[in-house]
Amino acid sequence: MKLTSKGRYAVMALVDLARFDNINPVSLRDISLRQGISLDYLEQIFSKLKKDQIVKSIRGTQGGYVLSKKPNEIKLTNIFHAVDEKVKTVQCKKESKKGCNGKATKCVTHNLWDELETHINTFFEKKSLEDLLKNNTEQRA
Amino acid sequence: MKLTSKGRYAVMALVDLARFDNINPVSLRDISLRQGISLDYLEQIFSKLKKDQIVKSIRGTQGGYVLSKKPNEIKLTNIFHAVDEKVKTVQCKKESKKGCNGKATKCVTHNLWDELETHINTFFEKKSLEDLLKNNTEQRA
């Protein structure tokens, strides 16, 4: 089970954005430089974040991105959903009654993986961008 | 974040084994048929489980595999460790002081991913094979 860079980068970038967008929009170039993430890759990520209305874009010189909501309203769940970083523990179709290897019934471990998925998602639903900002300033103090 | 088949199959196979090894060793062929997992793939998995002393093997006709420990002593952690299904949320080296993109310090989200990793591992440390057996017989009742 591993977290992909896309998910990790999305959160890194948004924390960066949240810290610097107080006055002006933040350009992806700045985030790219500060966080060491490829600019081209960031553009892909932000187009998805925009589609889910987590950020707003301002074009032109001095343009950039701004958060659409307050940091405490942006949960990790929302971010991950936007960039298609989903937790997937089972292989069987969720809706179907069929099991994972084409069996007629759900396999012996199906419930376990469901529990696991819930367990992980709970974490993502609790954590907001604000939590991360707090954590970060505490560290610097 | 997704669970690989190897990890899922390992647990499925061990639950199956735990349910049927009361009297005789269980052959991989039986597990393969019951669980719908490729025999060749199961062999790879069981060689790892054996290396970590989760199962014992008995060769020859009427041979097969047996659990080395009681179901309540086998945690998911042990199983996953054996088959190299590890939880990996950060890209940076754990021991190194350096961050994930070659930066001099840990990135703004490092602590978060660490927390996440702990959160997931806690689940794996709590759950034992026995829990799964119980769950399964309850379902059948």
Added chain:
DNA sequence: ACTATACTTGACCAATTTAGTCAGGTATGT
């Protein structure tokens, strides 16, 4: 009006990982 900045879109790709298969072995109970 021009230009630099910065968002926008879509195609493309190399490297890695996954989820196996295949081909041979070796040990052992009957």
Added chain:
DNA sequence: ACATACCTGACTAAATTGGTCAAGTATAGT
């Protein structure tokens, strides 16, 4: 002897990841 079933290592097709590249479009400042 022979069938069963473990054992070992090499190999591979397909998917995923983590990007790059190219060609735009919109806007602020001069």
